[in-house]
Amino acid sequence: MKFPRTVQRFLIGYLILHLLAAGIFVFVLSWITRNQMMVASKSKMSAMTVLLAEQIGELEGGLENESLPDLVKRFGDKSEMRITLIKPDGIVVADSVTGDLDIGPHATRSEVLEAKENGFGFSQRFSSTLDQQMMYFARRVDSDNELEPGYVRVATPMDVINSSIRSIQKYVWLFAIALGALTALLMSIFSAKHMQPLSLFSAAARRIGVGDYQASTNLSRRPDEWGELGDAFEHMKNELTVREERLMENSQRLEAVLSSMIEGVIAIEPNGQVMLANGAACEMLKLTRPEIVRKRLFEIIRIPELLDSIEQTQEKRTFSKTEFETLTKPPKTLSARVSVLADEKRPGVVVVLHDVSALRKLETMRRDFVANVSHELKTPLASIKAYAETLRIGAINDQEKNLDFVKQIEFHAELLNAQIQDLLQLARVESGEGAFSISDVDLNLVCSSAVEQFSRFAEERGLELKLDLTNPSPIARADAAAIETMVKNLVVNAIHYTLEGGVVTISTSKLAGEISAEDGGSAQKTHPEVAIRVLDTGIGIAKDQQARVFERFYRVDKSRSRDMGGTGLGLAIVKHLTQSLGGSVHLESQPGKGSQFEIRLPGA
Numbered sequence: 003m004k005f006p007r008t009v010q011r012f013l014i015g016y017l018i019l020h021l022l023a024a025g026i027f028v029f030v031l032s033w034i035t036r037n038q039m040m041v042a043s044k045s046k047m048s049a050m051t052v053l054l055a056e057q058i059g060e061l062e063g064g065l066e067n068e069s070l071p072d073l074v075k076r077f078g079d080k081s082e083m084r085i086t087l088i089k090p091d092g093i094v095v096a097d098s099v100t101g102d103l104d105i106g107p108h109a110t111r112s113e114v115l116e117a118k119e120n121g122f123g124f125s126q127r128f129s130s131t132l133d134q135q136m137m138y139f140a141r142r143v144d145s146d147n148e149l150e151p152g153y154v155r156v157a158t159p160m161d162v163i164n165s166s167i168r169s170i171q172k173y174v175w176l177f178a179i180a181l182g183a184l185t186a187l188l189m190s191i192f193s194a195k196h197m198q199p200l201s202l203f204s205a206a207a208r209r210i211g212v213g214d215y216q217a218s219t220n221l222s223r224r225p226d227e228w229g230e231l232g233d234a235f236e237h238m239k240n241e242l243t244v245r246e247e248r249l250m251e252n253s254q255r256l257e258a259v260l261s262s263m264i265e266g267v268i269a270i271e272p273n274g275q276v277m278l279a280n281g282a283a284c285e286m287l288k289l290t291r292p293e294i295v296r297k298r299l300f301e302i303i304r305i306p307e308l309l310d311s312i313e314q315t316q317e318k319r320t321f322s323k324t325e326f327e328t329l330t331k332p333p334k335t336l337s338a339r340v341s342v343l344a345d346e347k348r349p350g351v352v353v354v355l356h357d358v359s360a361l362r363k364l365e366t367m368r369r370d371f372v373a374n375v376s377h378e379l380k381t382p383l384a385s386i387k388a389y390a391e392t393l394r395i396g397a398i399n400d401q402e403k404n405l406d407f408v409k410q411i412e413f414h415a416e417l418l419n420a421q422i423q424d425l426l427q428l429a430r431v432e433s434g435e436g437a438f439s440i441s442d443v444d445l446n447l448v449c450s451s452a453v454e455q456f457s458r459f460a461e462e463r464g465l466e467l468k469l470d471l472t473n474p475s476p477i478a479r480a481d482a483a484a485i486e487t488m489v490k491n492l493v494v495n496a497i498h499y500t501l502e503g504g505v506v507t508i509s510t511s512k513l514a515g516e517i518s519a520e521d522g523g524s525a526q527k528t529h530p531e532v533a534i535r536v537l538d539t540g541i542g543i544a545k546d547q548q549a550r551v552f553e554r555f556y557r558v559d560k561s562r563s564r565d566m567g568g569t570g571l572g573l574a575i576v577k578h579l580t581q582s583l584g585g586s587v588h589l590e591s592q593p594g595k596g597s598q599f600e601i602r603l604p605g606a
């Protein structure tokens with residue numbers, strides 16, 4: 003049987019107290035018994051001395067009588083006492099134990115001295131004759147025949163009393179120990195049975211502590227205090243369950259709200275430790291949640307603008323705003339709004355982050371674009387202005403040159419017009435205005451009409467324009483006008499950037515169905531794509547320029563482009579159009595050897 007520790011302690015305490023009580027009882031009992039036995043022995047000895055004194059008094063010659071030694075011996079043996087007769091001068095005339103042996107004068111013994119004085123005397127001391135602790139009772143013998151009186155003394159060994167007391171003590175101790183053991187045993191059985199529910203409570207409490215709310219003591223039906231406690235325990239458990247469920251619900255709701263937010267949210271405790279950070283905040287700062295939560299913010303984010311803003315908010319108890327660049331790669335521009343979280347002495351704060359990188363990039367692009375546009379438009383305008391001025395100040399009368407000047411004005415006006423048209427088209431594509439009319443477009447047809455349209459132009463520049471069509475004709479799901487614009491831009495470029503004697507080939511093809519993962523990679527679909535390629539044997543484009551030629555106003559050779567009447571927007575328009583139609587544009591080129599532009603579009 004396993005005793006609860008409380009029961010063990012109680013039993014040990016009980017046993018100590020029990021033994022202490024038994025000890026006190028034994029001591030008191032021994033003391034009383036000893037006193038009573040001594041009183042009894044004393045009166046027995048007194049009676050004996052009275053008897054002997056009377057006998058001696060009646061004898062002839064008193065203490066000198068010769069029959070006394072025998073008498074003393076007989077009385078001594080029968081009464082188990084030592085009897086001694088002492089003369090007034092202390093000489094021992096008879097002794098029931100020592101007999102004739104000379105045991106020296108006894109006049110100075112305390113009991114004899116006392117008897118001399120009072121008639122009787124008692125003492126308790128060690129006997130050197132018998133070598134043990136003795137009780138002595140002496141009585142003065144007063145004789146009628148005027149003989150000198152003497153003393154009768156009886157002695158009993160203390161051992162008799164001591165051994166009686168020892169045996170009483172032994173039995174009392176044995177009884178006390180047996181009683182103690184029996185009581186302890188009964189008590190332990192009883193209390194172990196009675197305290198058993200305690201272990202049920204501690205087991206149930208331990209299970210509840212680790213979140214197992216099914217744990218129960220099953221004691222609520224007991225008709226005693228344990229039952230009441232069990233009832234209270236069940237009630238407490240149910241309350242706890244409800245509260246935990248409510249807390250969980252709240253925290254799940256909060257979690258759901260925070261994780262569905264596009265804005266990053268970081269809550270910071272007054273001591274600067276991060277209390278909570280949502281997924282968006284982790285993503286923006288490129289940190290995992292364990293790297294942020296429960297850490298000091300200044301240890302993980304070393305951005306002075308943000309830290310200053312937090313400090314300011316804590317001090318002034320107002321909200322503040324800041325914008326900063328993250329130290330991630332690539333860096334992001336984040337705008338932070340910091341507000342006070344609670345009304346404490348040094349309050350916590352909540353930081354709401356917005357990723358404004360795209361916005362800022364767009365703003366920069368727009369600024370650059372406006373600057374580029376004005377610069378690009380200024381150039382032909384300046385030329386027109388210069389030629390017009392030259393004509394005005396006199397060249398109009400120069401019959402040889404005035405026509406050339408007018409032609410230059412016309413050329414630059416044309417360029418200006420082309421630039422404005424291209425800009426408008428680009429703006430339309432980008433804004434999604436003038437939605438495409440999607441239909442099945444026969445690519446062979448588009449390419450054939452392009453060759454028809456530009457063959458004369460190619461011829462004029464000493465180039466051969468070839469067609470390489472796939473049959474049956476690849477059909478694209480796209481906007482016909484957009485494809486025409488793209489082909490036109492690519493063919494014009496090919497003609498512009500190919501030297502005399504070169505060849506420009508326009509070809510169509512169907513691409514093998516490409517496998518692309520969709521719906522997060524779970525389902526795989528085949529997308530048949532169709533392509534138009536414009537291949538030339540021209541000047542080519544260096545590797546490092548190849549991505550840039552699709553940027554607005556980017557030209558490898560500015561003056562050559564301008565001489566050709568190029569706007570610098572042709573490829574930007576191609577790129578935007580293909581992307582808007584769900585396709586892509588690819589460039590392969592080697593300087594001095596030629597270039598190939600390929601437009602891929604979704605097939606019908």
Ligand code: ADP
Pocket residue numbers: 491495496499500538540541542543551552556557558559563564567568569570571572573574597
């Ligand atoms: P542009 O009006 O100047 O031709 P584009 O956007 O059409 O503007 O082209 C951008 C630049 O790309 C051109 O200035 C030219 O340097 C280069 N480029 C375009 N097509 C070709 C080509 N077929 N061969 C070589 N360079 C080309």
